[in-house]
Amino acid sequence: MLQLTLLDLGNLDMDRRVIMPASGPGGRIRIPVPGYLIRAGDPAAGGATVLIDTGMPRAVLSGAEDLGPWMRPVDTDGAYVVDRLAELGLHPDDVSHVVATHFHFDHAGALDAFPGATVVAQRAAVEAARAGNPRERAIVGNPALRWQLVEGDVELLPGVRLLDTTGHTPGHQSLLVTTADGPFLLAIDAIYNRAQLAADDWGAYADRDAARASARKVQDLAARTGATLIYGHDAEQWATLRHAPERYG
Numbered sequence: 001m002l003q004l005t006l007l008d009l010g011n012l013d014m015d016r017r018v019i020m021p022a023s024g025p026g027g028r029i030r031i032p033v034p035g036y037l038i039r040a041g042d043p044a045a046g047g048a049t050v051l052i053d054t055g056m057p058r059a060v061l062s063g064a065e066d067l068g069p070w071m072r073p074v075d076t077d078g079a080y081v082v083d084r085l086a087e088l089g090l091h092p093d094d095v096s097h098v099v100a101t102h103f104h105f106d107h108a109g110a111l112d113a114f115p116g117a118t119v120v121a122q123r124a125a126v127e128a129a130r131a132g133n134p135r136e137r138a139i140v141g142n143p144a145l146r147w148q149l150v151e152g153d154v155e156l157l158p159g160v161r162l163l164d165t166t167g168h169t170p171g172h173q174s175l176l177v178t179t180a181d182g183p184f185l186l187a188i189d190a191i192y193n194r195a196q197l198a199a200d201d202w203g204a205y206a207d208r209d210a211a212r213a214s215a216r217k218v219q220d221l222a223a224r225t226g227a228t229l230i231y232g233h234d235a236e237q238w239a240t241l242r243h244a245p246e247r248y249g
């Protein structure tokens, strides 16, 4: 059975319009930046250690790189993914796979710390990032990375299903993870938070119609499987969940 560990990779204090453009000026919001760790079987016996998203780059977390007036990282102590993994006794070389859900800086910003892992991503996401902004191009253009490109819904390993939830970005992916504590549907940015669902505000997404369909897809699948649906950046929900060093499963 799989173990699922939720990692706190810092928070972002931002203008609410970054994630909900229809919400109007003046509001700030603080959102968690999550990562997830899956351990399947005994690593010494061919088991997998899968990191889902890497959080922000060290330079952003340290303040060396400024994100501008719209957002700033907060709660950055120990939030660099390599430091967070070290608290669990893990070195980047212990990670066999990194699932890159998409290539925004708060998800794939520390991918460069895992040259020994296989990076699993949707082909469409990599292609979009290759034509994206300079930061995204640098992330996917890193020659040290080893890729496993997938297309559509794919079982990565028993109990870990990758879900094509295009819309936030082309080739964005969510995951269905089955543990002894039940299934979890990691929506990632298919749904930021409950406020976004209530407002039906997809204006920050690359393709609004596809985003709406993907949000529906993860909600339907969670309902059908009885999975706990974890939103991508929902501070209230995140605070209610079990975090590292505790785990599910």
Ligand SMILES: [Zn+2]
Pocket: 104, 106, 107, 189, 232, 233
């Ligand atoms: Zn995000």
